[in-house]
Amino acid sequence: MKVRSPVVRELTDWLDKPDPDHFPYDQVMAEFLRVGKHFVDHDLLKDLGRARESLPVAADSECPGTRLLRRFLDTALDKWDGRYDYGTYIALGVLPVPRLDDAPEPAERTRARRDRLTVQLLAETLGFELDALDGTSDLLPEMRPGRDTVLLRCRHGLRVARPALGRVRPDAALPQDTRAASLQTARRLCSIVAADATAEDRRVMRLSFLPVYVSHDEHLFIRVLQTFETTFSLLSIELRDAAEALAGDDHRTAVDRLSGARRALAESAPLFSLLATMQVEAFRDFRTFTEGASAIQSRAYKEMESLCRVPDHDRLDSAAYLSAPEVRDRVLAGRLTLDEAYRTARTRLPAAERDEVTAAMRAFSATLGRWRQTHFRLAVRMLGERSGTGYTAGTPYLSKVREIPVFHTV
Numbered sequence: 001m002k003v004r005s006p007v008v009r010e011l012t013d014w015l016d017k018p019d020p021d022h023f024p025y026d027q028v029m030a031e032f033l034r035v036g037k038h039f040v041d042h043d044l045l046k047d048l049g050r051a052r053e054s055l056p057v058a059a060d061s062e063c064p065g066t067r068l069l070r071r072f073l074d075t076a077l078d079k080w081d082g083r084y085d086y087g088t089y090i091a092l093g094v095l096p097v098p099r100l101d102d103a104p105e106p107a108e109r110t111r112a113r114r115d116r117l118t119v120q121l122l123a124e125t126l127g128f129e130l131d132a133l134d135g136t137s138d139l140l141p142e143m144r145p146g147r148d149t150v151l152l153r154c155r156h157g158l159r160v161a162r163p164a165l166g167r168v169r170p171d172a173a174l175p176q177d178t179r180a181a182s183l184q185t186a187r188r189l190c191s192i193v194a195a196d197a198t199a200e201d202r203r204v205m206r207l208s209f210l211p212v213y214v215s216h217d218e219h220l221f222i223r224v225l226q227t228f229e230t231t232f233s234l235l236s237i238e239l240r241d242a243a244e245a246l247a248g249d250d251h252r253t254a255v256d257r258l259s260g261a262r263r264a265l266a267e268s269a270p271l272f273s274l275l276a277t278m279q280v281e282a283f284r285d286f287r288t289f290t291e292g293a294s295a296i297q298s299r300a301y302k303e304m305e306s307l308c309r310v311p312d313h314d315r316l317d318s319a320a321y322l323s324a325p326e327v328r329d330r331v332l333a334g335r336l337t338l339d340e341a342y343r344t345a346r347t348r349l350p351a352a353e354r355d356e357v358t359a360a361m362r363a364f365s366a367t368l369g370r371w372r373q374t375h376f377r378l379a380v381r382m383l384g385e386r387s388g389t390g391y392t393a394g395t396p397y398l399s400k401v402r403e404i405p406v407f408h409t410v
Contacts, residue, residue: 007031011047018054020065028076029206033139036213037079038289045080048073064200068094072207085323086297089290090225091208097233100240100303107241111260114234115164118227122161123193124205125223125274126186129153132216133183140216143282153220154182156274160227161189163267169196212289217282224275225295231268232300235261239307239338246341251353254341258360262367272374276381283382296397297323306331308365308406309339315404342409358410365406372402 010024028048032040052073055066062070071093074081078088087093096117098110129150131137145153158174166173172192177185197205208226211218238261245253295301302324305311310331315321321328342361346354376398383395 005031005041005044008041008043008047011044011051015047015050015054018051020055020063020069023051023069025072025203025207032076032210034214036286036289037076037210038212045077048077049080052077068203068207075207075210084292086293086295087299089212089293090222090229091210092226092229094204094208095226095230096204097230097300098237099233100236102237107238107257107260110234110237111264112168114230114264115168117230118164119161119168119189120193120197120201120205121223121227121230122157123190124209125220125227126154126157127190128219128223130183130186130190140211140214140219142213142215143279143285144216145277145279149277149279151179151182153274153277154186155179156270156277158182158185158189159270160268160274165189165192211286213286215282215286217278218286220275220278221283221286224271227271228268229298229300231264232298232304234264236300236303236307238264239304240336243307243336243338243341246338246345246357247336249345249348251345251349251357255356255360258338258357258364262360262364265364265367265371269371269374272378276378278382280382296320299324299327302327305404305406306335307337309337309408312404339407339409342407346409361407361410365410368406369402372398376402 007024007027007030010027014022014024028044031044052070055070055073056062058070075088075091075093078084096113098113102110128137128139129145132139132144133147133150158177162174162176169192174185174189209219209222211222238257242254242257242261245251245257296319302321306327310316311321316328316331321331338361342357345357349357376395379395379398
């Protein structure tokens with residue numbers, strides 16, 4: 001007779017009296033992190049499925065505990081369900097990223113939410129590296145990097161965290177420092193974030209990391225992708241607001257939103273340098289188990305791209321947009337784009353105002369172009385001529401994408 005594991009026993013007990021606020025998250029997470037999502041025992045997955053079935057039908061009014069548990073279980077069971085993809089791989093449903101369908105709020109509030117989550121993700125990233133270096137954690141033990149690599153990771157991560165933290169906590173700004181001092185500054189970042197974190201913040205950070213394997217560098221990979229997605233989610237909101245402002249001849253708001261988008265994208269650029277410290281062998285090791293999930297499926301990136309202008313027909317019919325049908329549907333429904341809004345507004349705006357908008361659009365376009373080029377170069381280093389994950393063409397796909405015009409009108 002098969003002996004039930006402790007975590008299965010915990011789940012069985014919970015199922016006798018299911019309460020989302022007392023779900024055995026710690027025990028379930030410990031098992032997922034011990035073996036990797038790809039290798040979790042089927043009995044545990046089956047019981048997690050039963051736990052999900054015990055939840056009430058999803059509703060907008062459901063309590064936060066139920067909502068979090070539902071999203072966590074959907075992420076944990078993606079392979080079991082046969083719907084594993086990029087969004088579930090990086091647990092986007094669990095993270096509080098800004099979303100286009102969020103209730104309207106001032107731009108500064110949305111930017112602050114992005115900044116706060118960015119700082120939390122980077123503190124989590126660097127804290128994991130420091131724990132491994134200090135020997136205080138046994139999580140993901142395979143192919144741990146040496147001290148020099150951890151120093152470099154801290155330095156690059158701090159470059160992204162510093163401006164965001166300066167806005168979220170002006171009283172706790174991180175100093176510019178040398179590479180040698182990066183470990184100390186990274187520890188300070190982790191202390192600041194830990195002191196500010198709520199119990200909910202800590203739980204979300206823990207539940208938003210479900211690697212497929214036990215390779216150390218997969219933590220870096222997932223957290224960097226989550227940070228990029230947080231930024232692209234903000235960009236989508238900024239660009240939508242810019243287009244709507246232009247449609248109303250409000251050039252000042254349009255320029256502000258475009259400038260905010262450009263700034264956030266530019267500040268995220270060092271994430272590529274951070275990602276480039278990933279060991280190629282480690283990446284190729286864990287990506288064996290990520291088939292079906294690819295950044296080509298990123299909804300936030302395509303929201304951003306399609307808010308700049310309507311994608312060409314071949315792009316709209318490509319695997320990228322077919323993998324995000326809700327984004328494609330919004331494009332086909334004729335959603336307002338910046339290109340369209342600018343095309344009509346430029347005939348009405350005074351020359352000086354039109355020139356300000358033109359300059360802001362060009363600055364954003366140039367920044368996105370550099371982002372695409374850097375992404376391509378990193379992919380060449382990590383993938384070579386191999387195909388990408390998620391059945392994509394890998395570097396040939398990215399080479400083509402970097403040539404796509406951001407706008408047609410400027």
